[in-house]
Amino acid sequence: MMTRRQKRITEDVIVSVIAIVLGLIIIFPIIYAVLGAFKTSHEFLNPKLLPNSFKYLKNFQDALRKGNLIRYSVNSFVIALIGTTVRLVFSILAAYAFAYYDWKGKQICFFLVLGTMMIPGDILLITNYITVSRMHILNTYLACMITSFVSGSQMFMLRQRFMSIPKDMREAAQIDGYGDLYYIARILVPISKPVLTTLFVQSFINIWNAYLWPLIVTAGKANMRTIMVGITKLNSWESENYELVLAGVCISLIPSLILFIIMRRNMRKGGMEGALVG
Amino acid sequence: MKKTLAIVLAVLLIVTSFVSCNKKAATTTTATAAPAEVKPVLGSEPVKLIFWHSGAENDGVAIDNLVKKFNETNQYQITVEPVFQGQYADSLAVMMSMSAAGNYEELPDIMQIATGGISGFYDCEKAFSVDDAIAYFGEDIKSNYLTGALGTWVYKGEQMALPFATSTTITYYNKDLLKKAGWDHCPDTFADIIKLAADMKKAGITATVYQDVPTTSTIAPWLGQLGSYVMNGKNGTEEDGIKLECIDNGAMKTFLTEWKAMSDAGALVSGSPQKNDFYAGNVALITGTNSGVTDFIDKIGGKFELGTSTFFRVNDKASYGATPQGSALCMFDHDSDVRKAAVWEFIKFLTNAESQAEFGAATGYTPAAVGATDLPIYQEYLATHPQQAIVSEQLAKTPADMRGCSPHSVINADFYFGIQNAVKDFLSKGLSVDEGVKLVNDTLQPLLDQVALLVD
Numbered sequence: 001m002m003t004r005r006q007k008r009i010t011e012d013v014i015v016s017v018i019a020i021v022l023g024l025i026i027i028f029p030i031i032y033a034v035l036g037a038f039k040t041s042h043e044f045l046n047p048k049l050l051p052n053s054f055k056y057l058k059n060f061q062d063a064l065r066k067g068n069l070i071r072y073s074v075n076s077f078v079i080a081l082i083g084t085t086v087r088l089v090f091s092i093l094a095a096y097a098f099a100y101y102d103w104k105g106k107q108i109c110f111f112l113v114l115g116t117m118m119i120p121g122d123i124l125l126i127t128n129y130i131t132v133s134r135m136h137i138l139n140t141y142l143a144c145m146i147t148s149f150v151s152g153s154q155m156f157m158l159r160q161r162f163m164s165i166p167k168d169m170r171e172a173a174q175i176d177g178y179g180d181l182y183y184i185a186r187i188l189v190p191i192s193k194p195v196l197t198t199l200f201v202q203s204f205i206n207i208w209n210a211y212l213w214p215l216i217v218t219a220g221k222a223n224m225r226t227i228m229v230g231i232t233k234l235n236s237w238e239s240e241n242y243e244l245v246l247a248g249v250c251i252s253l254i255p256s257l258i259l260f261i262i263m264r265r266n267m268r269k270g271g272m273e274g275a276l277v278g
Numbered sequence: 279m280k281k282t283l284a285i286v287l288a289v290l291l292i293v294t295s296f297v298s299c300n301k302k303a304a305t306t307t308t309a310t311a312a313p314a315e316v317k318p319v320l321g322s323e324p325v326k327l328i329f330w331h332s333g334a335e336n337d338g339v340a341i342d343n344l345v346k347k348f349n350e351t352n353q354y355q356i357t358v359e360p361v362f363q364g365q366y367a368d369s370l371a372v373m374m375s376m377s378a379a380g381n382y383e384e385l386p387d388i389m390q391i392a393t394g395g396i397s398g399f400y401d402c403e404k405a406f407s408v409d410d411a412i413a414y415f416g417e418d419i420k421s422n423y424l425t426g427a428l429g430t431w432v433y434k435g436e437q438m439a440l441p442f443a444t445s446t447t448i449t450y451y452n453k454d455l456l457k458k459a460g461w462d463h464c465p466d467t468f469a470d471i472i473k474l475a476a477d478m479k480k481a482g483i484t485a486t487v488y489q490d491v492p493t494t495s496t497i498a499p500w501l502g503q504l505g506s507y508v509m510n511g512k513n514g515t516e517e518d519g520i521k522l523e524c525i526d527n528g529a530m531k532t533f534l535t536e537w538k539a540m541s542d543a544g545a546l547v548s549g550s551p552q553k554n555d556f557y558a559g560n561v562a563l564i565t566g567t568n569s570g571v572t573d574f575i576d577k578i579g580g581k582f583e584l585g586t587s588t589f590f591r592v593n594d595k596a597s598y599g600a601t602p603q604g605s606a607l608c609m610f611d612h613d614s615d616v617r618k619a620a621v622w623e624f625i626k627f628l629t630n631a632e633s634q635a636e637f638g639a640a641t642g643y644t645p646a647a648v649g650a651t652d653l654p655i656y657q658e659y660l661a662t663h664p665q666q667a668i669v670s671e672q673l674a675k676t677p678a679d680m681r682g683c684s685p686h687s688v689i690n691a692d693f694y695f696g697i698q699n700a701v702k703d704f705l706s707k708g709l710s711v712d713e714g715v716k717l718v719n720d721t722l723q724p725l726l727d728q729v730a731l732l733v734d
Contacts, residue, residue, distance in 0.1 A: 042579045045557055066335055130379040215364050216372050220328055220384060222361040232364045236335035
C-alpha cells in the first residue's frame with residue numbers, strides 16, 4: 001500500500017517524464033535545425049545527428065550573403081516591432097471600450113470583431129492589396145505592417161482580461177480625478193502586464209514569420225524584403241542545400257528567442273493568470 | 279506545407295477571378311503599328327527596369343552578376359533592378375494579384391516564369407509576348423535559339439517568352455554499381471532496366487535498381503516518345519488542354535504496360551525518386567534535371583563514379599528525347615516606347631549566347647542560345663562537368679514537335695499530383711493495365727473538364 005507521499009512522488013515522476021518527452025518532441029525540430037546548420041553537405045546525408053564540428057560556420061556565412069539576411073532581418077524587425085506595438089495599443093483601447101463602456105450596438109460591434117477571426121487571411125489578400133496599392137504605400141514598411149495593426153483575437157483576449165478586473169478600481173480612480181487614459185496607462189496595463197507580454201511575443205513572432213503578404217507588397221523593391229523571403233532565396237530548385245536553409249532558419253530564430261528569454265517570466269505569469277481567470 | 283497550401287489556395291482564388299480577363303479577349307494593346315524608329319529614343323533618357331526573378335542560391339548570384347554586367351555596359355542609360363520574388367508559384371501569385379487588382383503599373387518589366395505559369399501570363403492584359411515584340415521592333419530573333427527550347431514557351435500558338443534557364447530530364451546512374459553487375463553502359467529502355475535488375479540480382483547487389491513515378495514533367499516526354507501528347511492542343515501549348523489524347527490513341531496503355539512490367543520484375547520501386555538514397559549509393563538509376571549535375575557531383579563526393587545518359591525510352595520502338603524545360607523570361611507592356619525598347623535590349627542581353635554560356639557555366643543550366651555551348655567559358659565548364667555533354671545529344675535527338683505538358687494554371691498542381699497518385703495506385707492496388715488506363719482517365723479528365731468550363 002502506497003503512502004500519500006509515495007503516491008504524490010510517483011505522480012510527479014510520471015507527469016515530469018511525460019512533460020519532458022513532450023518538451024523534447026516540441027523542441028526537437030529546433031535542435032535538429034541548429035545541429036544541421038553546422039553540417040557540411042556530405043555530413044547532412046549522414047543519419048548521424050551531431051555535426052563533426054561546431055566550428056563549421058560556412059553555412060551561416062553563405063546564408064547571410066546569398067539570402068541578404070542582415071538587411072532583411074532589419075526590415076523584419078522594424079515591421080514586427082512597430083506592427084506589434086500598434087496592434088497592442090489598438091487592442092487595448094478597443095478592449096477597454098468593450099469591457100467598460102455601454103453603448104447602443106456594442107454587442108453587434110463585438111460580434112463583428114469576433115467575426116473577423118473567422119475569415120482566413122488568404123481570402124483578404126487581393127482586397128487588402130488593392131487598398132494598400134490605392135493608398136500609394138507599396139514597397140514601404142507601412143504596407144507590410146498595416147494589415148497587422150488590428151487584431152480581433154487580441155481585442156477579445158484583452159477584453160476578457162479587463163472584465164476580470166473589479167470595476168471598483170476604475171471607480172476609485174475616477175473618484176481620485178483620473179480619466180480613462182490615465183487609468184489604462186497607470187493601472188490597467190501594469191496589472192495586465194503578463195497577458196500583454198504574452199500577446200506581444202505571440203504577435204511579434206506572427207509578424208516576423210509572415211511570408212506571402214510582405215512578398216506581394218514589396219515586389220518592386222529588392223531591399224524591402226523580409227527575412228522569410230530571404231530564407232526562400234536559399235532554397236534552390238536544383239540543389240537541395242538543406243543545411244543552408246537550416247542556417248537561415250537558425251538566424252531567423254534569434255530575435256524571437258531573445259524576446260522569449262527576456263519576457264518568459266511575465267509570460268509564465270500570464271499563463272497562470274489565464275488559468276485562474278478560466 | 280502550410281505555406282505551400284496557402285500559396286496554392288491564393289493562386290486558385292486569384293486565377294478564378296482573373297481568368298475572365300483574357301488577354302486576347304480584351305483589347306489588344308500591343309503589336310500594333312511599329313514606330314518608325316525606336317533606337318534613337320533609347321538612350322535619350324535614363325530608364326529603370328524591374329526584373330522579377332526566382333533565382334535562389336547560386337542561380338540568384340549568377341542573375342545578379344549578369345544584371346550588374348548589363349547595368350555597367352549598356353549604352354542606353356538603362357538600369358535594371360533585380361528583385362527576388364520567391365519561388366515560381368509565389369512569383370506567379372504576386373503577378374496575378376496585381377493583374378486581378380488592375381494594378382498594372384506595379385507589374386515588373388521582365389519576369390522569370392516556369393512552364394506552369396505560362397497560361398497565367400498569357401491571360402494578363404499587359405503581357406507583351408515575344409511575337410508582339412518581334413512585330414513591334416521588326417527584329418526576328420527566334421533563329422538565335424534552339425528550336426526545342428523555344429517551343430516550350432509557345433502557348434496557344436504564340437511565342438510568349440524566351441528560354442533563360444533551360445534544363446531537360448536525363449538519367450543519372452551509379453557507374454560502379456552497374457560495373458559490378460557487368461554493365462558498362464546505362465540502360466536505354468524500360469526493358470533494359472528489367473535486364474539490369476536481373477543482372478544485379480545475379481551479382482548479389484541488393485541496391486534498388488530504379489525508383490520513380492511519372493509527373494507532368496516526365497509523362498509528357500515518355501508519351502511524346504510514343505508519338506502522343508498527354509492532352510489536346512500539343513499538350514496545351516496550341517490551345518487550352520481540355521481532353522486527354524493519350525487514352526484513345528493507346529499511348530497511355532503502352533506506357534502503363536511497360537511500367538507495370540518493370541514493377542512486376544522487381545526493377546522498379548514505385549515512388550518519388552529519392553536523391554539522398556542515390557547519393558548514398560543505394561539506388562542504381564535515377565532521373566532528374568540536368569541542371570542538378572553540380573549538386574549530384576558535390577553530394578556524391580567521390581563515393582562512386584557518376585554517369586549520365588539520355589532519358590529512358592519506353593520501349594525500343596519509341597523515339598529518343600525529353601522536352602526542354604526550366605524557366606523563361608517574359609515581358610510586360612508599360613505603354614512607353616523607350617521602356618519597351620529598354621526591355622527588349624535587356625531580354626536580348628540575358629538570352630544571348632555569351633550570357634547564356636556564362637549563366638550555364640555558373641548554374642548547370644543548358645544554354646538555349648545557338649552557339650553558346652561552343653564558347654570557351656562553356657567548353658571549360660564541360661571539361662570539368664563531362665556529365666553535361668549528354669544534354670546536347672539529347673536535345674538533338676528530341677523530336678521538334680515534342681512538347682512539355684502545360685495544364686492551365688488553375689489545375690496545374692492537381693494535375694501534377696493526379697498523375698503521380700493514379701500511377702502509384704495502379705501498381706499498389708494490383709490493377710490490370712486497362713483498369714490503370716481508366717484510373718488515369720478518371721483522375722485527370724475531370725480536371726481538364728474544369729478548364730473547359732472556365733474557358734467557356
